[in-house]
Amino acid sequence: MNIVLLGPPGAGKGTLAALLKTELGVPHISTGDIFRSNIKNGTELGKKVQGILASGGLVPDEVTIEMVRGRLKEDDTLKGYILDGFPRTIAQAEALDTMDTIDAVINFVLDDEEVVKRLSGRRLAPSTGRIYHIVSNPPKKEGFDDETGEPLIQRDDDKPEAIRHRLEVYRNETAPLIGYYRNKGNIIDIDASPSPETVLSAVIAALRS
Numbered sequence: 001m002n003i004v005l006l007g008p009p010g011a012g013k014g015t016l017a018a019l020l021k022t023e024l025g026v027p028h029i030s031t032g033d034i035f036r037s038n039i040k041n042g043t044e045l046g047k048k049v050q051g052i053l054a055s056g057g058l059v060p061d062e063v064t065i066e067m068v069r070g071r072l073k074e075d076d077t078l079k080g081y082i083l084d085g086f087p088r089t090i091a092q093a094e095a096l097d098t099m100d101t102i103d104a105v106i107n108f109v110l111d112d113e114e115v116v117k118r119l120s121g122r123r124l125a126p127s128t129g130r131i132y133h134i135v136s137n138p139p140k141k142e143g144f145d146d147e148t149g150e151p152l153i154q155r156d157d158d159k160p161e162a163i164r165h166r167l168e169v170y171r172n173e174t175a176p177l178i179g180y181y182r183n184k185g186n187i188i189d190i191d192a193s194p195s196p197e198t199v200l201s202a203v204i205a206a207l208r209s
C-alpha cells in the first residue's frame with residue numbers, strides 16, 4: 001500500500017509513521033529526514049539545503065522530486081511505502097502521479113496553537129531521529145535518549161521564527177494539496193489531537209474501511 005502523510009509541520013506525521021511502518025511492514029520515507037541526514041554527513045546536497053531547512057523554507061521542487069524519484073526505485077518500496085513530507089507543492093504532487101499510484105492520503109488535522117506547542121517542545125536523538133516531547137513524551141532521563149543515552153537536540157527549524165515561517169509556507173504551498181487529493185477521492189481526514197496510539201488506531205481503521 002502506498003500512503004502519503006499530509007499535514008502541518010509538527011502535526012505528528014513522523015511519530016505516526018514510526019508506529020504505522022511496523023503495522024504495515026513498509027518503509028517510512030521522510031524527505032525531511034533524508035535532507036537532515038545529508039546535512040549531518042556534509043554531502044553536496046546537505047550543503048545546498050542546510051540554510052533552507054534552518055529558515056523553514058522549501059527545497060526547490062526539482063531537487064526534491066529527483067531525490068524522491070530515486071528513492072522510490074529502491075527494492076524496499078515494492079510492497080509499498082509511507083511518504084512523509086512529500087509532496088508539499090502541487091508540482092511535487094503532479095510529479096508523484098507520474099511515478100506511482102497513491103492508495104491513500106492521510107490528512108492530519110490540527111490547529112496552529114497545538115502545532116506551536118508540539119514543535120517548540122520537540123527534542124530529537126541525533127543518531128536515530130527518535131522523537132520526544134518535553135511534556136507529552138519525555139525521555140526517562142531529561143535531555144538524554146532512552147536507548148543510546150546520547151544528548152537530545154532541538155531542530156534549528158523548531159525555533160519560534162522558523163515555526164512561523166513554516167506555518168506560512170504550509171498554508172500557501174502545501175494546504176492546496178488537500179483540494180488536489182479531495183478531487184481524486186483518496187484523502188482521509190484524521191483528527192491529530194489525541195494521543196499517538198489513538199491516532200494510529202483511527203488511521204488503521206480508516207485504511208481498512
Ligand code: AP5
Nearest residue numbers: 009010011012013014015031032059085118122133195196
Ligand atoms: P519535515 O521534517 O518534513 O518537517 P515537517 O513537515 O514540518 O514536519 P515535522 O517533522 O516538523 O513534524 P511531524 O508532523 O513529523 O511531527 P512529529 O511527529 O515530529 O521537513 C523539514 C524541512 O525539510 C522543511 O521545512 C523543508 O525545508 C524541507 N523539506 C522536506 N520535505 C520537503 C519537500 N517535499 N519539498 C521541499 N522541502 C522539503 O511531532 C512533533 C512533536 O509533537 C514531537 O515532539 C512529538 O513527540 C509530538 N507529538 C506527535 N504526535 C503527538 C500526539 N498525537 N500527541 C501529543 N504530542 C505528539
